[in-house]
Amino acid sequence: MIGTRTIQALSLGLVLVAIAGFGALALAQEPPLSAINEREKAVNALQGRNRSQLARLLTVLVRFRRDPPPPLLVRPNDAVDAARAAILVKAITPELQRRARIYSGEAQEIARQRRLAAVANEAGFTEDSQAADDEDNGPVATVATITGETSQFELVAPKRLLPPLDGKVLHGFGDDLSAGGKSNGxxxxxxxxxxxxxxxxxxxxxxxxxxxWGVVVILRLTGGYHLVLAGLEGSSANPGEDVFPGAKIGWMPDGGEGPPQLYLEVRAGETPVNPSPLLKSPSG
Structure with missing residues (x-):
């Protein structure tokens, strides 16, 4: 361990951290997120340049439409130049729009990878999480401690799970991820x-x-399984609180970076479990 707040990773990427006797936290590895951050910066720069070019074109078109020169005052050379400019604007605009669509798709992919990077790779966040910052002197439950606690009694799988929201499945359990690895949820x-x-x-x-990850909620189910929900905008749940099936525990973002995506993972100790057979019927 490095210091008192080092987080040891589970074999496939989920770490449960004890916080004030209750806490548990799913964390992700920094290097993949660093790479995603660099990619995001590059895409943002390209988007900015593309927006500037579109803005200049729009300004020209609006100005020309609002205050066109009187036909009788336009010299022949000016008319030719105006026609050439119109042709150039018409040719360039579709290309800039095409780039905008590409950059928008890149931004959505980056947002998805950011939420999945932790689970797609072996590791855990270290001191970056707010939860760790809030517990400067709090104990960190190592993997051995967690698995030791859960192995002292027989784990019982939930008979069924209610869908946490109405959504379309983008990635199933075991699917290949573009960032590498398999999906654990x-x-x-x-x-x-x-x-x-x-x-x-x-x-x-x-x-x-x-x-x-956005806001993360981790539940310890009745039979000892753990259920992780990540990618929320906010949560109304409080650590140490018992919740019942169907109780509202949070809400998703406003979709500014593309359609919001919720990540759901179920674990029996260190082993990820396919949640699909347990769900009643998530739409899509």
């Missing part, structure tokens, strides 16, 4: 500001923001 695309509900009865072990 489900990724659901949904509408902006959609409410998120507890899929099962459980104890809230963590509810709060985690860098790269």
């Amino acid at each position: 489900l990724t659901l695309a949904t509408q902006a500001r959609t409410s998120v509900y507890a899929p099962a009865k459980g104890l809230v072990q963590f509810a709060g923001p985690v860098k790269g």
Whole structure:
């Protein structure tokens, strides 16, 4: 361990951190997120230049439409130049619009990878999470401690899970991820500001923001399984609180970076479990 706040990663990327006797936190590895951040900066720069070019074209078109020169005062050479300019604007505009669509798609992919980077790779966030900052002297539950606690009794799988929201499955359990590795859970695309509900009865072990994940909620289910929901905008759940199936525990972002995506993962100790058979019927 490095210092008192080092987080040891589980074999496939999920770490549960004890916070004030309850806490648990899913964390991700910094290097993949650093690479995603660099890619995001590059795309943002390209988007900015593209927007500037579109803005200049729009200014020219608006000015020409608002205050066109009187036909009788236009010299032949000016008329030719104006025609050439109109042709050039007409030729350039579709290309700039095409770039805008490409950059928008890149931005959505970056947003998706940011939420999945932690689970797609082996590791955990270290001191970047707000939860760790809030507990400067708090104990960190190592992997051995967590698995030791859960191995002292027989884990019982939930019989079923309610869909946490109405959404379309983008990535299923075991799917290949563009960032590398396999998905340990489900990724659901949904509408902006959609409410998120507890899929099962459980104890809230963590509810709060985690860098790269948005707001994360971790439930310890009745049979000892853990359920992780990541990518929320906010949560109304509190650590140490019991929640019941169908209880509202949070809401999704406004969709400024593309359709909001919720990540759902279920674990039996260190082992990720396919949640699809347990769900009643998520739409899509």
